[in-house]
Amino acid sequence: MRNSKFIVSVAFAIGAISGISTAYAADLPARAYTKAPVMVAPAYNWTGFYVGLNGGYGWKDTSVNYTPNDPAAFLGTCGRIGGGTCVPPSSFNLRGALAGGQVGYNWQFNRNWLVGLETDLDWSDIKGFGNSPFHLGSTENAFFNATEHVRWFGTLRARLGFLPADALLIYATGGLAYGEVSTDLNVPNTVLRGTGSQSGGGFSYRCTAGGPPCFLGSQSQTMAGWTVGGGGEYMITRNITLKAEYLYVNLGHVSGVASAQATLGATTPASFTATFGSSSFNTARVGLNYKF
Numbered sequence: 001m002r003n004s005k006f007i008v009s010v011a012f013a014i015g016a017i018s019g020i021s022t023a024y025a026a027d028l029p030a031r032a033y034t035k036a037p038v039m040v041a042p043a044y045n046w047t048g049f050y051v052g053l054n055g056g057y058g059w060k061d062t063s064v065n066y067t068p069n070d071p072a073a074f075l076g077t078c079g080r081i082g083g084g085t086c087v088p089p090s091s092f093n094l095r096g097a098l099a100g101g102q103v104g105y106n107w108q109f110n111r112n113w114l115v116g117l118e119t120d121l122d123w124s125d126i127k128g129f130g131n132s133p134f135h136l137g138s139t140e141n142a143f144f145n146a147t148e149h150v151r152w153f154g155t156l157r158a159r160l161g162f163l164p165a166d167a168l169l170i171y172a173t174g175g176l177a178y179g180e181v182s183t184d185l186n187v188p189n190t191v192l193r194g195t196g197s198q199s200g201g202g203f204s205y206r207c208t209a210g211g212p213p214c215f216l217g218s219q220s221q222t223m224a225g226w227t228v229g230g231g232g233e234y235m236i237t238r239n240i241t242l243k244a245e246y247l248y249v250n251l252g253h254v255s256g257v258a259s260a261q262a263t264l265g266a267t268t269p270a271s272f273t274a275t276f277g278s279s280s281f282n283t284a285r286v287g288l289n290y291k292f
Helices: 002-027 071-075
Strands: 048-068 090-110 113-136 139-165 168-187 195-200 203-208 215-235 240-260 271-291
Touching: 048 113, 048 139, 048 240, 071 195, 071 203, 090 139, 090 271, 113 168, 139 215, 139 240, 139 271, 168 240, 168 271, 203 240, 215 271
Parallel strands: none
Antiparallel strands: 048 090, 048 271, 090 113, 113 139, 139 168, 168 215, 195 203, 215 240, 240 271
């Protein structure tokens, strides 16, 4: 009998405790759960190949210096025979349009940065003309004319770009440059009567009134150098971008030779070497790219 009362008492106590625990748990606030942030992909992806067209303008300031290559050319100018004078240097500007195309690849390795490789090839009309008056022996009204012309150029460049916004790219670029530079040299025949001539050391020149140019020369050289620059590019659609770019291109030094067009007897034509300033120039271009 006592055992039965004890069991009933224990059961009653357990039931009371259980009821109190359940009521207390019901009064507690529900546990809050924080959702993981949703990863949002960039609206534009720059990774991939692209092709495009460009056009722009190029410019530079340059100079040319003249050196006689033989005794006859020296005597008729710096040697002052017959009143000759050295050919003075000339400074002039090169200006002109350019147009071409480009191919490249970008790899966007995170939301704000990309690297890329681009190659381009442009036709160029960047050219200029210098004029140096001098005395060729007794010919007092002689002129040495020089033309320099960048006919085409290309580059192969790495690019490092920063994306301040998904659709806007700002980049720095640099690498290899190459191109064709031509020079044209001439001393027009300004002899009004008689003959202007000089010989020495087996070389000579002869300028006769009504004859060909006294000296003439034309050369074309394919040169290699380097380039550096930067620009900006905007993604108009997911496949079309608009860019503006500046490049400094340096192809090294260019020179040319002008030789006498007529001589005295069986002698070698006298000549002058024209050494131009560094064949470097600035370009400003705009272009459109199509991204695959």
